[in-house]
Structure formats: structure tokens, C-alpha cells
Amino acid sequence: MKSLLFRLAGIFSAEIGSELYLKLKEETLSPALFCLDFSEVTEVTEVGFEFLKKMAVRCKETGSKLAGFGLQTEIPGMDPQILSFFKEEAECIHYLESFYIGETPANELNPNSKEGKTIHCPECQTKLRFKQMGDHLCPNCQAKFFVNQKGWVSTYERLL
Template sequence: MKSLLFRLAGTFSAEIGSELYLKLKEETLSPSLFCLDFSEVEEVTEVGLEFIRKITERCKETGSHVAGFGLAAPVSEEVSSLLVLHPTEPDCIHYLESLILNETPANELTPKSEEKTIHCPECQTLLRWKLAGDYLCPSCKIKFFVNKKGWVSTYERLV
């Protein structure tokens, strides 16, 4: 399961809200964890509040989880009812990780036999695997790592 930390600053309004929503929409093609850093956010506008609502709904629909931390700006109770807020980054990360401890990874399908399968993070080709380690997709040639639980991590390309 992929996890991302977004550091936000300034006024959380239409501009930041729409960019964040589009990025989250792109990343929620597979279930993910999203931690939002509000420590440098000065204000959350009404339009920003609507984007928070859209973000939380999108995460629920796709099996992803989102939480935030460090929001010092005065906000309505509606924000805290939509989004789980924590005082610090480690608290937020611990909360998100606790949500997936007992879940089977979303990208791992375990048939009744001992055969384990995952989907390529790039082209979604179904692949078999036995042990944790590095793998190369035969279809798209992307390199990725599979851990013991079947979670996939891609390698960034330096151009």
C-alpha cells in the first residue's frame, strides 16, 4: 500500500484544494494512505472545506485512508468531522498505519493455493511472486519491490 505525505501552506482554498484533489484522485487508483500537513496553513476557506469533503469521499470510495495534523487555524467542527486531525506528524502516521495492520494488502490476491499474486504498479498486469524482493514486470519492464506482506513499492527514475 502506497503512502504519501502532503505539506500544505498558506490559505487552503480553491487553488490548493483542487490541486490536492487532482493529485489524490490520480494516486487513488489503488488504495493508499495520505497524511496532510496543515502546520503552515493559515486559513481554510469554504471552498477549501468542500475540497476536504471531496477528498475524504474519494478516499472512502477507493479504500484509501486520509488524516491530517498540525492545523492551528480556526476551523469549523465540520472540518474535524470530515477529517481525522492529530496534533503531530508521528501521531498522524501511527493512526494511518494502525488502520492497515489487520488488513490484507489491496494489491495482493491470495488464491486458496499457496500461490501469491500482485498487480504491477505501472501496467496492472497480474504477476506471481513467492518471496519478498525486487521484481521486473515482463510487460512494461518497470522495477519494483515486494515486501513480505505483498505490498509493492516502485523505484523512482532519475532522468
């Protein structure tokens, strides 16, 4: 099962919400785990909140799971049944991984596997092997991304 970590910053508005929704929609062709880092988000607008609700509905329809952490501001009308929020990243990831059916967490090394850890490029979906956490570059599409210890992929967004 694919797992992605999105680090967000600034004001979560229609622009960021729509881009994130389109990315999430593209990634939910098969069930996946999505973790949203709100620790650097200063405000969530009403339209941004509507996109969060759309993302939650899309995940529910496709068997994917969505959760967030680090929210510094209140979201008016936020229902915990729409989207689960946690204080710490570890709590959020543990919650998401509890939905993963298997003996090991998402993307984590299987001791019996000879291939090692595998991930999918967040841009072109090429299956890649990696040995350690840190910054990586896809050899196929040249996309830059970060992989943490558990194999969660965090993309670097381009600013226009």
C-alpha cells in the first residue's frame, strides 16, 4: 500500500486545496495512506476546508485513509468524523498504519525480502528501491522527494 506525507505551509486556501485534491485523486486509483502536516499552516479558509471534506470523501470511496497533524488554528465546523487530526506526526502515522493490513507498516522493510525497501516515485509512480532515509531523486522523471524511516514519501513542491 502506498503512503504519502504532504507538508503544507501558509494559508490552506482554494489554490492549495485544489492542487492537493487533484494530487490525492490521482493517487487514489489504488488504496493509499495520506498524512497531512499542518504544523506550518497559519489559517484554513472556508474553501480550503471544503477541499479537505472532498478529500475525505474521495478517500472513503477508494478505501484510502487520510489524517492530519500539527494544526495550529481552529477550523470552524470541523467534524472529527470527516478528518482525524493529531498533535504529533508519530500519532498520525500510527493511526494511519493501523488500517494497513499486513505484518509490517506501509513501505517498511520486510525481513524476508531480498529487495529491501521499496517506494513509488510520487510523480511518475516508478517503483524504486532505497537503502536509507533522506533526499532522493527519481532516475526516471528527476522528481525530488524525501523518504523517512518508515518509507513515507514527502514531495518537494515547486513555487511559481
